[in-house]
Amino acid sequence: GENVEQHPSTLSVQEGDSAVIKCTYSDSASNYFPWYKQELGKRPQLIIDIRSNVGEKKDQRIAVTLNKTAKHFSLHITETQPEDSAVYFCAAFYSAGGTSYGKLTFGQGTILTVHP
Amino acid sequence: NAGVTQTPKFQVLKTGQSMTLQCAQDMNHEYMSWYRQDPGMGLRLIHYSVGAGITDQGEVPNGYNVSRSTTEDFPLRLLSAAPSQTSVYFCASSLMGNTEAFFGQGTRLTVV
Secondary structure, eight states: OOOEEEEOSEEEEETTOOEEEEEEESOTTOOEEEEEEEOTTSOOEEEEEEETTOSEEEETTEEEEEETTTTEEEEEEOSOOGGGOEEEEEEEEEOTTSSSOSEEEEOOOEEEEEEO | OOOEEEEOSEEEEOTTOOEEEEEEESSOOSEEEEEEEOTTSOEEEEEEEEETTEEEEOSOOTTEEEOOSSSSBOOEEESSOOGGGOEEEEEEEESSTTSOOEEOOOEEEEEO
């Protein structure tokens, strides 16, 4: 099955700095890569996603890049703010037949702390 | 439109007891799944379903059963609770497996 590794496990930055979280996946058939943000005591919520036919996607201060050859993808947050403090999870969707039916595997999570 | 509703929010069980975690969605989503969240281990897939009557195992299915008799409901059954099943459980639904997943509020389960 798919295996997703996420680094770092904790990340501490100053307000205004950039933050980068990296994930690698094992199965080249994975074709959908979402990122979720989970605030303390809350449910995970999607912040951005990318599909395997796209190399980069941006939404305001958040961007995701995908390198299919190396099987890794990254989340970039620019101009960080204290409200960006949360746990971030990457995930990879694998489907053996390339259909929309398959399994979503999550990374271990990164605790991001943005200091004012 | 309530989204994904998960109950109960908190539960304490004794070892060996059984219980059912309820999950319902009102978005007409085909894909539903159950995850457990443990510190440092992310969200691990227990079981998932791609439609009514169709379920499959995830990474950590042992000790759990599911069924999907309707599109809306996807209950998770703990057959004989063990301390290792102490965790936070999340139900999620999505239109398809490779689209945005909407999570329930979570159930914090403690097995003593």
